Amino acid sequence: MAQSQEAAAGGTPPAAIRTELLERRYGRHVALRGLSLAVPRGSVFGFLGPNGAGKTTAVKLLLGLVRPTGGEGMVLGLPLGEPAARRRIGYLPELFRYQEWLSGREVLEAHAALAGMQRGRRRAAAEEALATVGLSGEGLRRVGAYSKGMQQRLGLAVALLGDPELVVLDEPTSALDPVGRHDVRTIIQDLRAKGTTVFLNSHLLTEIEAVCDEVAVLDHGRVIAQGGLGSLLQAKGVDVEVEGVSQEEIGRLGGTWSAPRNASFPELAEGDVPELVARLVALGGRIHGVTRRRASLEQRFLDWLEVR
Amino acid sequence: MLEICRLTVVESLRRRLTLALFAATLLLVGLTGWAFSEIGRLSSLQGVERLMQFSVLLLFLMLLFTGMLALTAVFTAAAAVAGELESGVAAAILARPLRRGAYLFGKWLGLAAVVGGFALLAGAGELLIVSRVAAFAPPQPVAALALITAQALLMMTLSLALATRLSAVTSAIISTVAFFLVWMLGTVDLMGVALNYPTLMTVGEIGKILLPTNALWQAAEYYLEPGSLVAATQGLGLGGNPFLAIGPQPPAVLIWAGVWAGIVLALGIWGVVRRQI
Ligand SMILES: Nc1ncnc2c1ncn2[C@@H]1O[C@H](COP(=O)(O)OP(=O)(O)OP(=O)(O)O)[C@@H](O)[C@H]1O
Ligand SMILES: [Mg+2]
Numbered sequence: 070m071a072q073s074q075e076a077a078a079g080g081t082p083p084a085a086i087r088t089e090l091l092e093r094r095y096g097r098h099v100a101l102r103g104l105s106l107a108v109p110r111g112s113v114f115g116f117l118g119p120n121g122a123g124k125t126t127a128v129k130l131l132l133g134l135v136r137p138t139g140g141e142g143m144v145l146g147l148p149l150g151e152p153a154a155r156r157r158i159g160y161l162p163e164l165f166r167y168q169e170w171l172s173g174r175e176v177l178e179a180h181a182a183l184a185g186m187q188r189g190r191r192r193a194a195a196e197e198a199l200a201t202v203g204l205s206g207e208g209l210r211r212v213g214a215y216s217k218g219m220q221q222r223l224g225l226a227v228a229l230l231g232d233p234e235l236v237v238l239d240e241p242t243s244a245l246d247p248v249g250r251h252d253v254r255t256i257i258q259d260l261r262a263k264g265t266t267v268f269l270n271s272h273l274l275t276e277i278e279a280v281c282d283e284v285a286v287l288d289h290g291r292v293i294a295q296g297g298l299g300s301l302l303q304a305k306g307v308d309v310e311v312e313g314v315s316q317e318e319i320g321r322l323g324g325t326w327s328a329p330r331n332a333s334f335p336e337l338a339e340g341d342v343p344e345l346v347a348r349l350v351a352l353g354g355r356i357h358g359v360t361r362r363r364a365s366l367e368q369r370f371l372d373w374l375e376v377r
Numbered sequence: 378m379l380e381i382c383r384l385t386v387v388e389s390l391r392r393r394l395t396l397a398l399f400a401a402t403l404l405l406v407g408l409t410g411w412a413f414s415e416i417g418r419l420s421s422l423q424g425v426e427r428l429m430q431f432s433v434l435l436l437f438l439m440l441l442f443t444g445m446l447a448l449t450a451v452f453t454a455a456a457a458v459a460g461e462l463e464s465g466v467a468a469a470i471l472a473r474p475l476r477r478g479a480y481l482f483g484k485w486l487g488l489a490a491v492v493g494g495f496a497l498l499a500g501a502g503e504l505l506i507v508s509r510v511a512a513f514a515p516p517q518p519v520a521a522l523a524l525i526t527a528q529a530l531l532m533m534t535l536s537l538a539l540a541t542r543l544s545a546v547t548s549a550i551i552s553t554v555a556f557f558l559v560w561m562l563g564t565v566d567l568m569g570v571a572l573n574y575p576t577l578m579t580v581g582e583i584g585k586i587l588l589p590t591n592a593l594w595q596a597a598e599y600y601l602e603p604g605s606l607v608a609a610t611q612g613l614g615l616g617g618n619p620f621l622a623i624g625p626q627p628p629a630v631l632i633w634a635g636v637w638a639g640i641v642l643a644l645g646i647w648g649v650v651r652r653q654i
Contacts, residue, residue, distance in 0.1 A: 128467075136653070158472070162465060164465045183381075183473035185474060
């Protein structure tokens with residue numbers, strides 16, 4: 070609604086998050102160096118990186134929990150650290166803890182109050198958030214009696230409370246069982262459908278691969294790769310299962326035999342596949358299958374870390 | 378801010394802190410009543426000497442009571458603030474559109490309600506039971522209670538401010554040590570006045586400025602003593618006795634205590650604003 074108006078008003082829609090050379094040092098140790106990001110509104114943005122890369126630091130800077138030692142940024146159109154921006158952000162911290170002497174529903178009602186929600190709407194919003202994360206029947210129990218996974222679900226409910234415009238999740242499935250992980254995936258897909266921007270910190274690559282439109286890969290406080298998931302995962306090369314073509318002929322086309330009947334063409338670009346197939350057929354080859362190579366995120370991740 | 382205040386009070390209710398304080402109040406009042414009725418029954422003293430005896434006993438009990446109050450205030454505040462900041466509960470709260478100053482002030486209000494409520498209730502209970510059992514009523518009980526409560530609030534404020542940057546245990550210990558040190562300095566000051574040693578007086582004055590709790594206690598003491606007793610002991614060279622105040626504290630003491638609390642709370646707010654959560 071508001072977003073599409075802004076988009077219609079002309080030009081590029083304002084980014085949900087934009088940072089310029091954001092930096093955080095702890096003494097001489099640089100936790101995050103020169104982070105420049107633009108997260109489009111309505112996208113699901115994956116923030117990847119190995120342990121200690123600076124993902125959590127970046128998120129805390131975005132939420133104003135930690136001050137930058139350099140650079141600047143805007144979140145939802147307001148400068149970092151501005152309390153007003155946080156009115157429209159939901160946040161699940163990496164180390165999530167909630168008042169254990171309150172019930173789950175009371176935690177949510179307290180957060181609703183702190184977010185400035187009107188008194189009359191808090192109860193319903195809390196119940197709705199509990200239902201979304203699968204804690205409907207547990208709202209009246211004390212948080213201290215929740216299991217760790219239940220506490221993380223509660224944290225997710227806190228982050229989703231009151232339909233924020235931006236949801237920031239720092240490793241939202243670290244304590245969840247497989248069902249919970251699947252639930253989180255569904256929740257994120259629903260958020261995307263509603264037009265909510267999601268900033269997802271994770272080192273679970275399958276999770277990122279399943280839900281993100283765009284990713285940035287961080288290592289030692291530096292972005293080492295960034296872009297749409299499709300383009301980042303694209304790889305050159307095809308494997309062809311073929312009979313009746315000699316090794317020399319395959320070699321002339323730029324391929325090698327990798328197994329009996331299996332020829333691989335590692336340098337072939339995506340657009341040249343039909344041409345290759347036509348030439349193999351013309352040479353009398355009988356083709357049983359053509360497989361385009363697509364790198365798994367995991368493989369790319371390891372490649373990126375290697376070339377850093 | 379009011380939501381944080383409400384949560385702080387709810388926390389003390391749920392953690393049974395208020396229950397414990399209420400039980401402590403009953404115990405304290407019961408023991409005081411018993412002590413006064415026994416002394417009244419056994420003692421053969423009359424007149425000013427009897428007054429003196431009751432007065433010293435009351436001051437002694439109230440002094441213990443303020444010590445207890447100070448410890449309660451210190452530990453409650455330290456746990457409420459450092460506990461939340463360290464556990465990560467505060468990270469979720471401070472990611473809301475809430476200024477950190479408002480967060481800390483909300484905590485202060487909630488703790489003031491709990492600690493101040495306990496101080497007033499238990500203190501009033503003490504004075505009431507003494508007047509019932511021993512027919513001994515201090516001249517200005519309300520002023521004395523207000524001063525004792527203020528002393529507890531100062532300790533609470535100090536511990537709260539320290540706990541924005543230090544662990545709960547460390548803040549509580551530093552505050553407790555400060556409380557007793559200043560108490561000792563207060564006694565040194567009294568001796569200085571009595572014996573006319575300027576150095577001792579200066580040391581005492583510095584103590585009063587750094588942490589005006591003992592000064593507030595001495596002010597409260599004066600309001601707890603019967604006027605006739607003060608008059609009777611004047612000129613007897615009884616100064617230097619921590620159980621006897623020979624004059625009221627100047628109003629500057631009160632003003633400074635208020636200013637001091639404001640400064641320390643402001644430092645606490647600065648501490649939590651600068652903190653990386
Ligand atoms: N409060 C702090 N004091 C000192 N160093 C810190 C602090 N917080 C983070 N760091 C350092 O900053 C770097 C980045 O930490 P950060 O928590 O952002 O990593 P991360 O990418 O979230 O890692 P993980 O995947 O393990 O959660 C680390 O080297 C860490 O040691
Ligand atoms: Mg992290």
